[in-house]
Amino acid sequence: MSMTKRRATRLRPGLARLANQAGTSVGELIAGVGLMSVLASASGPLFNDLMASYQLRGAAQQVYAELQRSRLAAVMQNNPQRISVLSDTGQYKIHDDANSDFYEDAGEVSIRDLELAGVELTATGTLTFLANGRVVAPGEISISNHLDKTRTIEISRGGSIRIR
Numbered sequence: 001m002s003m004t005k006r007r008a009t010r011l012r013p014g015l016a017r018l019a020n021q022a023g024t025s026v027g028e029l030i031a032g033v034g035l036m037s038v039l040a041s042a043s044g045p046l047f048n049d050l051m052a053s054y055q056l057r058g059a060a061q062q063v064y065a066e067l068q069r070s071r072l073a074a075v076m077q078n079n080p081q082r083i084s085v086l087s088d089t090g091q092y093k094i095h096d097d098a099n100s101d102f103y104e105d106a107g108e109v110s111i112r113d114l115e116l117a118g119v120e121l122t123a124t125g126t127l128t129f130l131a132n133g134r135v136v137a138p139g140e141i142s143i144s145n146h147l148d149k150t151r152t153i154e155i156s157r158g159g160s161i162r163i164r
Contacts, residue, residue, distance in 0.1 A: 052118070052145050059119040060143050060151035060163050063092065067127075067141075067153065067161050070094050074129035085123035085141060092121055092141075102128055102136070120144050133159040 067083065073096070074081040080097040082104065095110045097103075104110070124139040138157045144150040152164045 049147065052147050053149065055118050056143060056145045056149055056151055060153060063121070063141055063143060064153055064161060064163055066092070066094060067155065071129045071133055071159055071161070074131055075133045078131045080131065081129045083127040083129075085121045087122075090117075090120050092123075097128070118145060127155055129159060135159055 070081040070083055077096065080100055080102065081094060082097050082102065083092060083094050085092045093104075093110065095104050095108055098108050099105060121141060121143055123141045125137065127139050127141075128136040130136065135155055135157060139155050141153045141155075142150055143153070153161060154164055155161050
């Protein structure tokens with residue numbers, strides 16, 4: 001035996017054993033592929049549920065951020081910001097109430113009209129943030145998905161916003 005081969009065997013005994021083994025048999029390959037397909041089919045529905053919950057949480061965070069932005073704009077611009085959910089569409093609208101009449105008039109700038117895919121929005125009414133950051137009337141926006149899971153965003157009279 002040469003010096004190089006002996007040294008490699010001494011330094012790495014596992015490599016010498018692997019070199020003497022034959023390949024994987026067809027039966028082992030079929031068993032491995034079968035096991036992987038069973039695991040993949042079992043995890044599919046769990047993955048779909050997980051994605052739906054992430055989508056719901058993301059939609060709630062998006063609406064929460066828009067509400068916070070709207071409240072800040074009302075304070076900074078010293079005029080009301082009105083948020084309304086368009087029924088049965090999954091859309092909500094935020095507009096700048098420049099003349100402070102609590103109605104969306106022609107010429108007022110519509111800030112957002114967003115559609116959230118895979119979720120449905122419902123609200124207790126129209127929310128109006130005043131120039132002091134408070135709301136005219138407290139309310140809730142509920143966001144639900146096809147699995148009947150719901151996240152609710154509560155807006156208090158003082159203008160505080162929280163996801164429940």
